[in-house]
Amino acid sequence: MKLEKQSSNKSFDGWHHQVGHRSEVLDCDMRFAIYLPPGAAKDAPVPVLYWLSGLTCTDENFMQKAGAQRLAAELGVAMVAPDTSPRGDGVADDDSYDLGKGAGFYVNATEAPWRDHYRMYDYVVEELPALVEANFPVTDKRSIAGHSMGGHGALMIALRNPGRYVSVSAFSPICHPVSCPWGQKAFGAYLGSDESRWREYDASLLMQDAEALVPALVDQGNADDFLDTQLEPEALESAANARDYPLELRRHDGYDHSYYFIATFVGDHLNFHARHLKSG
Amino acid sequence: MKLEKQSSNKSFDGWHHQVGHRSEVLDCDMRFAIYLPPGAAKDAPVPVLYWLSGLTCTDENFMQKAGAQRLAAELGVAMVAPDTSPRGDGVADDDSYDLGKGAGFYVNATEAPWRDHYRMYDYVVEELPALVEANFPVTDKRSIAGHSMGGHGALMIALRNPGRYVSVSAFSPICHPVSCPWGQKAFGAYLGSDESRWREYDASLLMQDAEALVPALVDQGNADDFLDTQLEPEALESAANARDYPLELRRHDGYDHSYYFIATFVGDHLNFHARHLKSG
Numbered sequence: 001m002k003l004e005k006q007s008s009n010k011s012f013d014g015w016h017h018q019v020g021h022r023s024e025v026l027d028c029d030m031r032f033a034i035y036l037p038p039g040a041a042k043d044a045p046v047p048v049l050y051w052l053s054g055l056t057c058t059d060e061n062f063m064q065k066a067g068a069q070r071l072a073a074e075l076g077v078a079m080v081a082p083d084t085s086p087r088g089d090g091v092a093d094d095d096s097y098d099l100g101k102g103a104g105f106y107v108n109a110t111e112a113p114w115r116d117h118y119r120m121y122d123y124v125v126e127e128l129p130a131l132v133e134a135n136f137p138v139t140d141k142r143s144i145a146g147h148s149m150g151g152h153g154a155l156m157i158a159l160r161n162p163g164r165y166v167s168v169s170a171f172s173p174i175c176h177p178v179s180c181p182w183g184q185k186a187f188g189a190y191l192g193s194d195e196s197r198w199r200e201y202d203a204s205l206l207m208q209d210a211e212a213l214v215p216a217l218v219d220q221g222n223a224d225d226f227l228d229t230q231l232e233p234e235a236l237e238s239a240a241n242a243r244d245y246p247l248e249l250r251r252h253d254g255y256d257h258s259y260y261f262i263a264t265f266v267g268d269h270l271n272f273h274a275r276h277l278k279s280g
Numbered sequence: 281m282k283l284e285k286q287s288s289n290k291s292f293d294g295w296h297h298q299v300g301h302r303s304e305v306l307d308c309d310m311r312f313a314i315y316l317p318p319g320a321a322k323d324a325p326v327p328v329l330y331w332l333s334g335l336t337c338t339d340e341n342f343m344q345k346a347g348a349q350r351l352a353a354e355l356g357v358a359m360v361a362p363d364t365s366p367r368g369d370g371v372a373d374d375d376s377y378d379l380g381k382g383a384g385f386y387v388n389a390t391e392a393p394w395r396d397h398y399r400m401y402d403y404v405v406e407e408l409p410a411l412v413e414a415n416f417p418v419t420d421k422r423s424i425a426g427h428s429m430g431g432h433g434a435l436m437i438a439l440r441n442p443g444r445y446v447s448v449s450a451f452s453p454i455c456h457p458v459s460c461p462w463g464q465k466a467f468g469a470y471l472g473s474d475e476s477r478w479r480e481y482d483a484s485l486l487m488q489d490a491e492a493l494v495p496a497l498v499d500q501g502n503a504d505d506f507l508d509t510q511l512e513p514e515a516l517e518s519a520a521n522a523r524d525y526p527l528e529l530r531r532h533d534g535y536d537h538s539y540y541f542i543a544t545f546v547g548d549h550l551n552f553h554a555r556h557l558k559s560g
Contacts, residue, residue, distance in 0.1 A: 067347030
């Protein structure tokens, strides 16, 4: 598997790279971003925080807007941000912003025309970490985080793969996609009308049955325009309370759905993940 | 003068606003961004750091990508980022990225068709601070900073108005515009072919004759693609050395012209300005 560095920027004495590659799983060319903290080297590999972005984003939004490199450099944690869907001329798309390109929802699609490329679950869980771990000075210690659609992705993926991630966090996640408009539209298109097949991608439902407990931190702004219609943090909180799941869910007055919110609290998330990545 | 808040985001317990207004000086509608740190209030006004952006930018680049709000909040400093040129359908433009909209170069144009609107010098020095100081809980203590074309703007404006700014800083500034392609093209268009009229907008030439000494901090990346052809930090350094000007110019191996560079060192700039804004 050949990787191509498409851009490199020194950042807080470490390096941000945009990396192009052919994805076997998605059957298209993809790009991801990686931040390597200073000191990361073959004989000094560092753990990795994966970041999953929200609707319409690429690998760039988090790396440019979250201001996370300062603390990642200090803590010695690498960060990897994949794109939010398969890309390219041959990939099915939709005119709306919440389906198709930029809106992969981190599932493996089973329905036409999506099933040819939309396998973001396998890409994020399997192919991307394998690529990263084979080509960069990182360990196989992983945490995962995300925003909105990517918060859904991070929680769902950690709950289904507790052995692969030591901690999970999310900003403004879509907590219960089977019951909100964004999730119902995407799951209906990608997974079909049999709603029983949607359950394996719903964090609130998965949390009820999770076998191992990946520590979770969730931040939600109370002035978030999508809070009432799409995000349903109360569903995640109920699931956690019902079984004493190690979830810390914080609500913040005045904060909205933007990267200004993420930038404000991303330091708490990095410290949370670093604590778990560096213990045990 | 009526101001219109076009967006507001809570950020590090303070507030980021995008503000629309009619500019008398530019004779068009404009938008600027302001960050107010927590605690800023009529009975507790805070000093202001003005940020001038580079070619193609708007009020958004710095606020979204520099990660400056964390320390501005901690230090109790407001930040204001204007646009980089007049805007709107009635404003003259050029097909190239380095002339016309997004490329005002912080001068008062004297030539057609630019002179009708391109008066960014007066806008930044006079109209904008007056608006900000009349409408927000800030003092009249000001510092000024910028990047690339905006670094030129910040240095040039501070050198010409030492009584209005207590400190100045720049990332990758165009230090000697009368002698580089960007500056020659813009000054030729906006100011005409008589090069003697360009001198009053050239930081390296102004520094030779500056009457009062505004402390200056400049950061330059050694891997900056524009360093050899456009930026000429050595001209500024020579001017400073020739007269013992209080300029600290730092060169950084590996860093480029991007906001990844700015984000890495913006904390040093905020601390530098806060020290001057809060003394005396």
